[in-house]
């Protein structure tokens with residue numbers, strides 16, 4: 120363990136272990152098996168990298184994605200670690216070179232694609248060398264139910280059979296019970312010790328806004344919080360992705376589209392720009408994200424509702440892997456709920472499956488409508504029970520008022536009933552507000568008893584009321600026809616006044632900020648924004664381009680922020696920066712000290 124601590128400091132440049140890292144590393148060094156569940160950004164990589172370096176032999180890392188492997192190996196090479204990879208991106212000559220280095224015992228870590236690992240030739244090859252451990256990264260890929268399923272992962276049980284004495288560690292950020300069970304069963308990890316961390320991501324701020332004009336709302340959000348930042352915006356359809364990214368470009372943002380309908384070349388190009396440059400925004404369908412471990416994604420925005428809490432957690436989890444403040448922002452409207460419910464109804468799945476999916480969607484809708492701390496609701500869903508509100512979500516920062524909706528709900532439901540359960544929300548609101556539209560005239564709806572009884576509420580309040588009645592399943596919408604709204608079994612007790620309902624008071628267009636939330640805001644914005652910061656980022660980008668690696672492989676934002684703050688002027692001071700180990704000190708110390716000296720003499724002269 121002594122040597123693990125030394126490697127942490129001298130190679131990685133970090134002072135302390137995080138989360139369960141120390142326990143996992145000790146367990147692995149002793150030669151045991153482990154299953155590690157840790158959230159994104161929790162620090163899983165060190166859990167196998169350090170034991171592989173401490174133990175005799177090479178650590179073999181199975182990883183499902185080529186881009187991810189390349190990034191990890193690039194980062195290790197920067198740290199002076201003897202690492203290499205073997206996958207289909209390598210030409211034959213380079214692959215042979217890697218194999219030779221492997222046979223000569225020159226590698227501490229070898230990353231391989233699962234299909235390569237499973238070839239008889241490769242298995243034969245590694246039988247000739249000493250293996251420190253097998254690490255199975257993104258181990259949830261064994262799950263046939265998950266959307267990252269990789270058939271080759273199931274065959275990874277051969278490792279256990281053919282190398283019974285080599286310790287194995289499986290890691291993932293997917294934490295639900297059924298996936299966990301599948302990993303244990305398929306990878307033969309029944310006797311592995313489990314290391315489970317909290318799945319809270321305290322640096323992510325959750326915000327959910329009711330959709331009004333979602334593009335404008337998005338733009339306001341970006342302008343207020345994310346000028347020059349990298350981020351991901353999720354939309355439901357390819358068409359929306361195209362339209363929105365074009366629109367953002369028109370508005371002066373560096374936005375790129377990504378969806379399965381684009382050619383591989385375009386997708387690769389856009390992904391590469393997102394990773395290699397600073398401040399790109401990717402507008403994407405859910406096809407984007409797996410295997411992106413860019414640490415400084417500062418926001419994830421959703422313009423459509425994901426399908427479940429799991430999806431929401433996974434997608435928003437791509438923000439702020441570096442632990443610095445990040446935003447998860449979702450604009451949510453009743454149409455999303457209606458469409459998703461309809462899609463579920465129409466799908467070919469079994470009734471049982473549909474029931475599961477419906478309840479998953481309902482949980483997410485409940486999360487959107489909640490007036491409680493979002494983080495508490497989210498973690499509670501995943502089985503973690505916290506007590507104290509987080510003070511880093513919209514509901515904590517700007518508590519939501521509720522109001523007694525008994526009368527309004529009765530008016531709305533009764534209006535649906537009186538007009539024959541054949542009309543859409545827009546028309547129903549017109550009736551409640553007593554408007555004179557051609558449609559009202561045509562159907563004589565100025566004669567129904569609910570005509571004009573709702574004038575105490577505005578149009579947008581009624582929209583909010585109908586949304587909440589629909590999300591609470593007090594009304595359903597038929598999307599096949601004309602969006603007619605119908606009563607449900609749950610409507611009757613409300614109509615009869617036997618049950619009451621509390622509505623959430625939706626925020627005004629932009630909520631006025633209280634003094635205390637402004638203070639919290641300042642704390643949230645820990646990232647500097649001056650000329651020195653720009654100079655540091657430019658230097659990092661220049662170094663990254665020279666070596667054809669992403670900027671964060673040179674230094675993470677957190678290291679750059681520390682440099683900005685502590686202004687090191689000697690190599691000794693530079694070595695104190697978190698993320699600066701011996702190798703980076705040697706490579707970049709002088710360059711950055713020179714930059715600091717120049718910047719400081721400029722600012723004082």
Ligand code: ADP
Nearest residue numbers: 133135136137158159160161162163164165414
């Ligand atoms: P994960 O794979 O769990 O998403 P990573 O292994 O990529 O997370 O680590 C996330 C970030 O945290 C990386 O930038 C990593 O360098 C950093 N990190 C990991 N462990 C530590 C530590 N003990 N101290 C400081 N930073 C750490």
Ligand code: ZN
Nearest residue numbers: 492509512515
């Ligand atoms: Zn909260």
